[in-house]
Amino acid sequence: MAGRTLTALKLLFRSALWLLALGVIAVLVLRWFTGSRFAPVRLVDYFTPWLLVPLLPALAAALVAGRRWLSAFLLVPVLYVGIVYAPLFLPAGNRAEAKGPTFKVMSYNVWSHNPHLQEIAAVVAEERPDILLLQELTPERYPVLRGYLEELYPGQALHEVYDPRLLQAVFSRYPLPAYRALPGKGKTLEVVVVTPQGELTLYNSHFLRSGDWTRRHSQIASLLAEGLANAAGPVILAGDFNTSERTETYRLITGSLKNAHWEAGRGFGFTFPAYGSCRVVACQVPPMVRIDHIFYNDLLLVRSAGTVQRSGGADHLPVVAEFSMLKKGQEIR
Template sequence: MTGSERPQTMAQVDAVETEQAGTDHRHTGAGTWRAGIRRAIRAGSRPGPWKRGLVLAASALLLGLLMLLHAEIPNRIGNLGSLVETFLPWFGLFVPVLLAAALWRRSASAVAALLLPVVVWLNLFGGLLGDKSHAGGDLTLASHNVGADNPDPIGTARDLAASGADVLALEELAEQVRGTYERELAKAYPYHTVQGTVGLWSRLPLSDTRPVDIKTDAGPLGESKPAEVKMHYNRALRTTVATGQGPLAVYVAHLGSVRVNPRAGFWTAHRDRGAQALGEAVAAERNERVVLLGDLNGTEDDRALAGITSRLRSVQDEAGDGFGFSWPATFPMARIDQILVRGVKPESSWVLPATGSDHLPVAAGISW
């Protein structure tokens, strides 16, 4: 508007301002309308809570199926099934991780899918969360892989003697420290036997003691070793403990070690052969009351130990408090040190304090 076109009266000024306000209002209304359309388009294109996080939902379902069908995982490739079963309880840690991710993504489908692994895990291990132990018991048992490289065998022996166990099994007894354990345990345990690298100390008399061949004496090419070499490396024994309620057959075993490496995967050949032989020995045992103590280098869930666990019951499952992990001692992740029974009643099961070994001792109370 030029100087000559400027309004000369108040009425003209009011008319101009009214016209400009109407134009601004129309522009603002159009902008708001367009912004609303854009918001509606974005909302319509954004997936809803049931469509978000489908990858997380699939991961949760796969986790549940892995735990549910762990027995179907083949062992043909690197013993993958046994490896999964060894650390099976730890797969439950993926649940809170997936739950946090599902909540962050606001994914209803992922949260719902997590019900499967939760239910499966609780079905498998929920019974271990509570304390099922009972006071008392007729006999206290203990087992410990004392470790060939244990820097303090004297302290270990004294700790075990103070545990109050009536029957004490030791595995991985090195020849150079065997005398140390015999001297330190002699006062608490008047009866003992050592067969190769395993031994049993008892407050009660022993009889019918013999080594058990668990077939770990073959060389790398399958050649047989001399008898004296076999005995030196013998890893299992069987004896009878005379109790006030009758004879108790006790087995002590240290199955072969397992290894994880990139080429062979989860290597368990010696362990698996020993487990099969030990299962056959237990199956042939005529005594109704049987106890197996030892380092089996495998958990109860591992299918390779089925020949043993199908004939004997775990005291930890029936009378324990928690998982009872025993290895490694610095951060226990698996219970590979077992106390298994038949014909007696487990009353309690617990893990003893650490010694100089890389395993934790395990103990149990049983009654008739």
């Protein structure tokens, strides 16, 4: 009886491993042909790195058991994930070694329900960005946080733009002579920044999770069509996109812009949810997806990029990137 039970359990375990292997491969194939149209594909797109959690021990078990075909089918998605994310674990190359003046950009969704404004200011002060983009900053919290940021640039003016309709703010050590809200393109604030190296156009964006994913996709497509993709000068598009690097919407953006983290960052750099920021009860869920990004065009050179490991009470971790400006036709050496 015990022998039959053990045999049945082994058969059940092997069946589960086959189901895992074939299921993941099926979703990856479906993604190739249908993009983000189906919910299972979108779910895998968001959590692709986490596929390794069940796949690696499953592959090890299949190898130990001598199941060659099962091992081969499990190896396919393992190799896929490994190849896709390998660039994040390789040296950044000459981009990190370039010389010249730089400026630092920080994008930070501070969460509209976050009362810890001093903690937010402390996170910002520790990073000391030259340009700070904030999302979900409510009108009642804006003046309080601004007061905490007064001394962000000692001896220099604090330049700022705030739109209460968008809940978006930009703080900068550089002048911000012009800005405008872009309706129909998510919550996007377009700001002109005059740096010592030249003028920069900055887009502070927040694309909400509400509604179907196609709504977010069309808003981003509209923003790119606005001229952002073919801008004559340096451009940075940053914020909370509620989309990961494997989605169809993300590929739309990277068709014309580069992602700072993928060019000069290290590791997965997950940004959501921040530790202890569950919206229902306090908990310690680790960050599991990267949905906050900093994109830029070819007239900028990224030196370094990363995810800040303090949230200041927000449900997102901030992202940072350091840039230099390039002149048209200038080569990266």
